[in-house]
Amino acid sequence: MTGWLEKAGVQLPIVQAGMGGGLAGHGLAAVVAEAGGLGTIGFLAPADLRKEIAGFRARTSKPLAVNLLLPLARRAHFQAAAEADVLVTFWGRPRRGNVRGTAGALELLARIRQALPRGYPVMSAGGIAEPADARQRLDAGADAVVCGTRFVMTHESGAHPAYKQRLVDAQETILTELFGAGWPAPHRVVPNEATRRWLSSDPRGPAWLRAFHRATAPLLSRVPVPMQLRLAATQSPDRPLFGPAAATAGGPANLLEAGPLYAGECVSRISDIRPAAELVRELTGQAV
Numbered sequence: 550m551t552g553w554l555e556k557a558g559v560q561l562p563i564v565q566a567g568m569g570g571g572l573a574g575h576g577l578a579a580v581v582a583e584a585g586g587l588g589t590i591g592f593l594a595p596a597d598l599r600k601e602i603a604g605f606r607a608r609t610s611k612p613l614a615v616n617l618l619l620p621l622a623r624r625a626h627f628q629a630a631a632e633a634d635v636l637v638t639f640w641g642r643p644r645r646g647n648v649r650g651t652a653g654a655l656e657l658l659a660r661i662r663q664a665l666p667r668g669y670p671v672m673s674a675g676g677i678a679e680p681a682d683a684r685q686r687l688d689a690g691a692d693a694v695v696c697g698t699r700f701v702m703t704h705e706s707g708a709h710p711a712y713k714q715r716l717v718d719a720q721e722t723i724l725t726e727l728f729g730a731g732w733p734a735p736h737r738v739v740p741n742e743a744t745r746r747w748l749s750s751d752p753r754g755p756a757w758l759r760a761f762h763r764a765t766a767p768l769l770s771r772v773p774v775p776m777q778l779r780l781a782a783t784q785s786p787d788r789p790l791f792g793p794a795a796a797t798a799g800g801p802a803n804l805l806e807a808g809p810l811y812a813g814e815c816v817s818r819i820s821d822i823r824p825a826a827e828l829v830r831e832l833t834g835q836a837v
């Protein structure tokens with residue numbers, strides 16, 4: 550495993566991705582950290598970020614990462630995130646998109662290793678569902694692997710229980726821009742009522758809606774997170790103003806049908822909801 554992770558006190562080459570809006574809170578991050586991986590708290594309002602970091606510190610003395618979405622982050626986010634040990638930034642500009650790469654993860658890894666100086670730490674993300682996936686990336690030269698979808702499907706993730714079950718049942722994903730109010734970027738989701746209603750002719754969403762998202766993004770991306778969540782509670786599958794907030798446990802249940810059920814393509818290879826600690830050990834070849 551890479552030197553800097555080891556130096557930071559992370560024993561196993563596995564990173565739980567930061568997933569914003571309460572999907573990856575301190576409960577998940579602390580369990581991952583205690584099991585030897587690097588746990589990450591996802592993007593939240595600054596005050597909530599502080600609370601989550603404090604919650605993590607109360608549970609473990611292991612290192613913690615925080616993920617900031619740079620296009621949305623303000624000074625108070627950086628001040629809160631300064632309390633973490635590792636800062637992971639999402640650089641993508643909303644207009645250009647999150648899911649924009651076309652190269653497969655292994656090819657990308659090879660290209661990046663070639664472009665960077667020898668010994669430069671590289672982590673590989675995307676499509677890691679099973680131990681063999683992680684092994685393949687590590688053998689190909691990744692210093693650690695980053696998993697998102699697999700960790701949403703754990704007991705400890707903050708996803709709404711019905712969202713987790715939808716992922717268990719999912720066979721397909723859609724790359725869309727439907728849920729782009731305030732964040733007009735492609736995102737991958739599993740189908741729900743909103744996608745069935747609005748994506749019949751174009752998986753990206755109606756052209757007029759995408760144009761509307763692009764035009765209103767500078768304004769909507771400045772709406773504070775708590776207000777965005779209040780707006781999200783009013784979303785309905787038949788009213789096409791869909792923001793990026795996902796259904797969390799304790800959050801508005803309307804988001805199951807009127808919000809994004811984010812998942813990577815590997816969701817079709819995952820058929821259970823597991824304890825996160827077990828996954829950390831299993832994915833890295835330790836006895837469970």
Ligand SMILES: Cc1cc2nc3c(=O)[nH]c(=O)nc-3n(C[C@H](O)[C@H](O)[C@H](O)COP(=O)(O)O)c2cc1C
Binds near residue numbers: 638677813
């Ligand atoms: C539900 C979900 C939410 C995500 N939220 C974020 C986020 O807030 N910030 C970020 O940088 N990446 C986010 N990602 C992307 C992950 O960081 C990671 O790159 C990706 O999940 C890896 O692919 P995988 O899902 O196939 O493991 C999210 C991914 C998922 C599945």
